[in-house]
Amino acid sequence: MIVTFLWILLLGSCAYFDLKQGKIPNRCTVLLAVVGCLVYLSDGRIKDCLLSCVLATVILLLGYLFGYRTGGLGGGDVKLLSAALIFLQGDKIGAFLLASLILALIMGVIKILSGRKHTIRMAVPIFLGGLLVVVQPFFLSV
Secondary structure (H helix, E strand, C coil): CCCHHHHHHHHHHHHHHHHHHCCCCCHHHHHHHHHHHHHHHHHHHHHHHHHHHHHHHHHHHHHHHHHHHHCHHHHHHHHHHHHHHHHCHHHHHHHHCCCCCCCHHHHHHHHHCCCCCCCCHHHHHHHHHHHHHHHHHHHHHH
């Protein structure tokens, strides 16, 4: 539970920096990845930790090729998404990606309809998607 809170806090910090400065500090994404690894290592699941890191690396490369190089995502967004994925397990990965993308789409539509600048700070929907996926099971079990 403490590690989950720390993960949410770090993800929220990244969203805050993205909103305020337009950049996500590497310190935040590195700490996020470390917290993700701690979940596995605290249970002695080194193999799962390595597998999760490999998956995050694949997402990082795909994000770079299809997001960053095409101008759709910033480099910090790609790193943040990869670091956040290390923490998540199983079916939460797909739910997190889907929630983050749907939230980004909603934010984009709102910005277009309001006539404002079309840039979306992706760390915000990534944070909200992570919050939904991680916190939502707690409310369902109460």
